[in-house]
Amino acid sequence: KQEVTQIPAALSVPEGENLVLNCSFTDSAIYNLQWFRQDPGKGLTSLLLIQSSQREQTSGRLNASLDKSSGRSTLYIAASQPGDSATYLCAVRPSRAGNNRKLIWGLGTSLAVNP
Amino acid sequence: ETGVTQTPRHLVMGMTNKKSLKCEQHLGHNAMYWYKQSAKKPLELMFVYNFKEQTENNSVPSRFSPECPNSSHLFLHLHTLQPEDSALYLCASSQAARDYYTDTQYFGPGTRLTVL
Numbered sequence: 001k002q003e004v005t006q007i008p009a010a011l012s013v014p015e016g017e018n019l020v021l022n023c024s025f026t027d028s029a030i031y032n033l034q035w036f037r038q039d040p041g042k043g044l045t046s047l048l049l050i051q052s053s054q055r056e057q058t059s060g061r062l063n064a065s066l067d068k069s070s071g072r073s074t075l076y077i078a079a080s081q082p083g084d085s086a087t088y089l090c091a092v093r094p095s096r097a098g099n100n101r102k103l104i105w106g107l108g109t110s111l112a113v114n115p
Numbered sequence: 116e117t118g119v120t121q122t123p124r125h126l127v128m129g130m131t132n133k134k135s136l137k138c139e140q141h142l143g144h145n146a147m148y149w150y151k152q153s154a155k156k157p158l159e160l161m162f163v164y165n166f167k168e169q170t171e172n173n174s175v176p177s178r179f180s181p182e183c184p185n186s187s188h189l190f191l192h193l194h195t196l197q198p199e200d201s202a203l204y205l206c207a208s209s210q211a212a213r214d215y216y217t218d219t220q221y222f223g224p225g226t227r228l229t230v231l
Contacts (some may be wrong), residue, residue: 041227043224044220103220
């Protein structure tokens with residue numbers, strides 16, 4: 001059974017720091033891994049999608065990597081800003097036969113960037 | 116309006132009430148989803164509609180009844196709910212639910228539901 005874990009659950013950093021959020025999953029049979037951002041009281045915004053054949057994706061100050069064999073992904077945020085404060089969620093789409101291929105979600109990392 | 120919109124944003128209801136949540140997507144997508152988000156739990160997929168046809172019902176109690184009259188609109192009808200149903204209900208849409216490699220979901224802001 002696919003499970004997704006995100007560490008740490010919460011993180012507080014001063015503005016300007018580079019930081020790494022971690023996501024691990026138990027079954028390497030996936031179509032893709034996705035990172036989302038959720039602001040308080042709001043819905044989710046897709047940040048990056050890494051297909052199973054890819055190693056990383058970049059968007060602005062964000063870089064996500066995928067190591068499928070070890071079941072790990074990292075989201076790197078460069079030069080963090082207070083506006084980056086949010087909860088970051090990781091989700092994988094399983095590819096194993098018999099699974100209905102719905103996204104499997106982690107609990108998220110709550111990030112606070114302090115001015 | 117752009118993206119995915121949801122109304123109402125907040126809803127308080129008693130256990131004997133009947134209410135409906137509405138979702139509308141302005142992205143031209145073919146798939147729509149209902150999720151439940153509770154504290155300290157991963158997002159729970161409730162229903163999936165692909166080209167207006169329900170393709171998934173993840174063992175959701177019958178007190179939740181979805182309706183998808185067209186590809187742009189999705190409703191969640193609620194009746195005789197329980198206090199444990201209090202949660203944030205999120206609607207999402209995507210281009211094609213079966214494009215497993217690249218399909219990305221776009222979410223609305225959610226409806227915060229409180230059942231008294």
